[in-house]
Amino acid sequence: MRLRLVPDHTSFDFFKHWKLWLGFSATLMVVALVSFLMQGLNYGIDFRGGTTIRTESTQPVDVGTYRDALTPLGLGDVLISEVFDPNFRADQHVAMIRIQAQDDQEAVSTEMVDKVEAALKGVAPDIKFVSVESVGPKVSGELIQTAVLAVALAIGAVLIYIWLRFEWQFALGAVIALVHDVLLTIGIFSELQIKFDLSIIAALLTIVGYSLNDTVVVFDRVRENLRKYKQKPLAEVLNLSINETLSRTLMTSLTTLLALISLLVLGGDVIRGFVFAMTWGVIVGTYSSIFVASAILLFLGVKRDWSKPDPKQSGNQFANIDA
């Protein structure tokens, strides 16, 4: 027998409490924003400059002794944390050391890394630096600008595309849902103080892409049903469309989540933050395409008199492509 996530026919009423859902989403957005403004993000060196060193040793990491060994060097703000991962061998002990950008130089000097290594050899003789990354303040400033620009450009480009393919109400609904997803992701990174670096920006853009994918599929069905049922109230059309696409929405979210969760658990600690952002984004994105994008659409209303009444002509603009 087939595995069915939802019955063939569903008629959940998604819009019974749509104002409540919108209010709920708005509250979450405000909470995320406040957290971001109050607490700020735990920026990685990509965005604030500085040096991170990943150490590996066969002896257990003792953050306290590491810190004591490094304090005499006078490097300013030094952050030491142990890294855990199920993939590590039993005698593989990994720590991350983050050193703030030094005042008088762009990238880190070789001597500084050597000094740090010598100091740590004192407490863990077999310590190895498996990666050393250093970003000067000049570049990190530019990276922040490009990152913000990238996210803004992506959202803008999408707004225009959906506007062209649908109506402006659809575009606005989709974009508000996107802003919702991005904000909530930034919010959870600020709340949990997970390291926020360049790869998280890539994850954010992917979330934009994924969430949009979901929203567009629902909207595509809404557009189709709006032409099919010209007299039905908008709320009913929306409800019908979401119910019809529900099975697909859940199937796709689930396969994507299956893939992501396997990466989250087994993919190693280096990309864990990145994968976490995407996993979170898929969940939030699925939620937002129903409870934010469609609810906004309901709130804005849709112009029903289509300039081209023939559904065959304007309905599936791509349907004539001979696939």
Next chain:
Amino acid sequence: MLQFELWKRVLIWAVCAAGIILSLPNAFYTRVEQANDARAAIEKTGATPALEAQAARWPSYLPSDLVNLGLDLRGGAHLLAEVRVADVYKSRMEALWPEIRDALRGERATVGTIRLQPSPDDELRIRISQPDGMAKALEVVRGLSRPIQTLSGAGSSDIVVSGQGGEITVKLSDAEKLATDDRTVRQSLEIIRRRIDEVGTREPTIQRQGSDRILIQVPGIGSAAELKAVIGTTAQLTFNPVVSRGTNPDASAGVGNKLVPAQNEPGVYYTIEAAPVVTGEELVDAQPSFDQNGRPAVSFRFNTSGARKFGDYTRDNIGSPFAIVLDDEVISAPVIQAHIAGGSGIITGNFTVEESTNLAVLLRAGALPAGLDFLEERTIGPELGQDSIDAGKLATGVAFAAVLVFMTLAYGLFGIFANIALILNVTLLFGLLSMVGATLTLPGIAGIVLTVGMAVDANVLIFERIREELKTAKGPARAIELGYEKALSAILDANITTFITAVILFAIGSGPVRGFAITLGLGLITSVFTAIYVTRLLISTWYDRRRPKTIEV
């Protein structure tokens, strides 16, 4: 509509077959890589039986392009350097001074005595004792200017000369500065490339970024510090006349001179003339060697013009010391014993054998025209890269298996069709990545996993649509046809929007992020292709053979 014309069938299978063949080398990564290295070595240094045997491990009629592994997977060093383009202005000005001096001396009757005033690095200020002769002096100095040979700067000349009171100011023109900057960065790029090639590592990336930055990525090198030692040294070698020798680091050098420390005599400073007699640019060769006392040294040879200048200078200045200066440090300051003709010589200093070998490499490759500031540097150890590859492989495998099982459970036979398409999809993606020579990074692996998850989306859309159409349409054939037709607009809209974000990521991102954008973007293309062509072809072939009365999706 369910039917495919023959040429389309052939084309679809041909694309799939091409994808499989192109991606094949990646399945035997180490073997192909060694064979490729062996072939490159044969081309460079000639064949040996060992190399031939190694090259034969991968047949030459098969494609041998591999997906490049990014630094985060292979380990290596990454540097982002900014070229101090303004350095060059100073040396340009220093070189111009003797020319101007000689030209003005010829007009001594009109302009009087001339004296160089203290001036900023990118200017020359010259005082003449007879301000009435200013017009003549300006004319003479302007006569030394040259027209600029670039498109944007056409019509302007390289220096701007102005006079006020008894002082002439000479500056580089803005157009000339732009042209100089560009030339400086290009020269630096070329010299860095030569130096890295001398050290010899596989597939280094050396790219210009923006107007004055250079990105250098060298896989397999131990650390960024090593890389910096190779490329970070300017290796600006000059031979300058010595004015005096002293121990005061703050001594005033006098106009047109400069004060530089001695490399192996602590506390000793030399005052030398800023304009060199000969520079390292006129070297044709440099080799590590030993001096008569058996200490490591570097022997060198000048080109013809360098040899002549060096010869003339030594002939005229027997008995006076001259300094061999490397990157603003005096390596040695011997007294000229005799006229050195023939243009070859030896540099002795306090070198170790390794240092003299390195210096010879640097001198051979040429001096960097300007200094470098390192803005960003990353070293990734090969162990960490290998750990990431292992984790990535495992995660991708598990993700793949989970999705395959899930699809089969959900859609039965159609799910298996989708799975075949999914496997082909990943194969095609690897084929494409190898073909365009893309670099696979850790986020890139995540991109592939995400593609696996999302590639099924198109099929899910279609299958769900077929399910719906089965309830209303007349017969399975029509339902399948309508399913594909009606799902198409959603599939295309959804994928185009994601593709837009991938393009933006590619355009703006760098390094690993760009690697992610490439896999995501190409993955979208292959997944749309496999979903709407491959599964459809599979289903239509199956349907033609079986002609089922009812279907279950």
